[in-house]
Amino acid sequence: MKPLYVHPDIAYAKTIDTDFYLNPAYFEASKENIFAPSWQYLGETGMLNDNTTVYPITLLPDYLHEPLILTRDNAQQIHCLSNVCNHRGNILIPAACKAKHLRCQYHGRLFQLDGRFISMPEFQGVQNFIPENNHLPELPLYRLGNLLFTQLKPGPSPDTYFKEMMQRVYWLPIDQMVYRPDLSATYEVNAHWALYCENYLEGFHIPFVHPQLNAILNFKEYTTEIFPYSNLQVGVAKAGDVCFNIPADAPDAGKAIAAYYFWVFPNMMFNFYPWGLSLNVVEPKTPSHCTVRFIAFVYDESKLGSGAGSGLNTVEMEDEAVVQQVQKGIRSRFYHHGRYSVLHEKGTHHFHRLLANSFTNA
Template identity: 25%
Template sequence: MLPVELYRGEDALRRDREAVLRRSWQFVGHVQMLAGAGDYIADVVGGAPVVVVRKTDGELSAFHNVCRHRAGALVADGQGNCGEAFTCRYHGWRYALDGRLRSAVDFGKAAGFDPRQYGLFPIRVETWRGLVFVNLDLAAEPLSDLVAPLAARWPEDQSALPLVEKRTHQIACNWKTYVENYLEGYHIERVHPEFDSDVVVAEYRTEVVGEVVFAAAPPRDASVYGGVWGWLWPNLGVNVYRHGYMMERMTALGPSMTRLDYFYFYKPERKAELVDMLKFSDLVTAQDLQVCEEVQRNLEVGVYQGGVLSPKHEVGVAWFQDRIAERLGLPTPPKLTAVA
């Protein structure tokens, strides 16, 4: 198990953001949200404000959402359209959509000031099946490497499905506490008893392929699930249904606070089915929130100093903890070995 100290405190959050979240591909939305020139998505990745924009040539570019003058924000968090240029909300400096400084408004003449040296700080942006990802690490491996295992298990390209619902929840726990809950089905029988009506919980299994953790359980005849549950390192869940899919982003807001953003892409003609599924999803989320908050409370008391992981049910959790340790420069956590 990872040291308990990694699940609490500002220092643990800082290390996660610097070593993990800012050096990984992070989902921020869909190209549907960036339909026209000047359309942008502004979000926070690993504590760093970022913005993705559609340029006039139709391509996407992405930057830190920070003006080069005195660190003002270019745009407010959320979605919008900035026209042909970003205009800093603080002092009005204007930037082309490719990041070049167009105008330091009424700055005055200054010896040695070269506007060409004050373009926006770039970040990586790539798309896969309409899904938009950013990475603050300019030397990161391509997004295609990360999603390759998911593409193999999910051959149907559903990028044309509309975004029909977006829901957000906050949970009082460390982001890793929630991720680890997501990566195992050991708790389902007790925490989510209703789940067995959709899938055969007794046959729930997890498998790690590349940097994707897959979960699978045979669906019941009336189930809406399409048989693919995936999780992409380090904080993105993917649920594939028979008539759509959902992306679940897990964002660290603080040492003991996480935001869950659910993006539902679904066939409009199956609206009634979606309504029922959303009710079930809300129930499952509420159940997970309760147990994760209870776990976090106990992690912060100081009595619990580590346990053991099941080699049968918690393979994904063990892999996740190994990757966290690797990124933080820590020894690989000890674990039990399965026996026949």
Template identity: 25%
Template sequence: SEWRGLLFAALDPKESLLDQLGSLPDELADEPLETYAATDQATVSFTANWKIYTDNFVEGYHIPGTHPSFYAAIDFEAFQTTAHPGYVRMTAPPKDGLFYRGKWLWMWPNWTLSLFDGGMNVSRINPTSPHHTDQHYHFFFADIAAETSESRAKSVQGTLAVVREDYAICADTHRNYAAGAYTSGPLSGRHERGVQYFQERVAAALGL
């Protein structure tokens, strides 16, 4: 199925694509996605379960300790995470010089979309085993002139630098889980709304 220039595939779909997208079409209704051209792609891998990475993506409290440069480039006190039908939205006002526009989206079950000025990236979180995940990134920009290649490269490389910092902490978390000493506890209503939404969707999909 196709939606706004993005292609989706499902081996055994349980619902239509629009039903799965939920409120996302309204969220992105004013974004000119179709005007962006595909420019770059990258696949990056890490040794952790895909759900650990997703838990990490849909909360922001790890940012100060994991992403010091990114933390310095946003108004972290205004960082917000909200859950909506089909997706989780994270927002923070960016400071001067940040390539991100200040909105990051994760969509059920395994893809993300992050906005730049004049562009975006999407990623597919692809589990290859219970202990390993590939993340496939695609980058899109409105301006693909040679004169603006440096600006585009900053967005691409900046994105990959941030996510590689996530991979390190996810691998550590995976090893801690594998040790068998972890005991689950309550989730924070303020900081982990996205985590709760994701985990509830996973549990429902598994019939738990």
């Protein structure tokens, strides 16, 4: 793999080399350099209910393929554990269930719901077997309202990723958000995962690609703010359109904000609307294909179907069409780099810098 470099000054910078999208070696290396140390969405606390104390999850199933379990123990503590028995590698829990312990169905090894080893049948005579060294690996767990996130290997703290977002929208009733599967959707996109993300990270294309959204947002007041591992695009409503009721002590008091578009490195978008949150998770599959999950959480149903948070499927179709054209274009022998709009592409420049630095600092 050749070195990646993006100049820190957007006025001088070229976009990241197309080799990042096209060379399968980068796609493979991104698993450990980008995704494993980042915070990834697991699900929401409602998955662990009265009838379910154990919930298996495969994290990024077509890419990282990491089998995990969410458990809720007798003290109502939630844990994120490896779902692989440390005896012979069997998947411990194949389906969500209510259980007091975790028992491997292969040879009967038994664990507490917090991952602590309990027992193993027929292991008499095994030398140097230390029970304390046979607990299931427990992963860090970060909770944002009812949303759960984890990190597969040591990396920056969750505050590094989420602090600015939570400070900005602290006044939203995030704890009251209700998951709505009927409003959620999954899309298959024939494009590299990073191309999808970088399209999200600039409002430059809105007047050209999204006529319905452009009629709602005031493009002249559209802004982008950069943070260490996230950034924010603020969509201001045109006169009369639906916007947030922002308290007087909040940073955006007095502004007609129609949407907060928070992106969290590398693959999550938190789209806050007056009705709730559309969490978009981009899951890599191949260097030319990704899955995008729109996961909806509602706290004010009366505002559904209005403002910037309406017509999300239409906006998605418009984004997919242009991103899939870019996927074709980057294969051209005549294209390797572009330049950035200083006014409108700060978010994309920031993303490319983080990508390049992930390999430089590896």
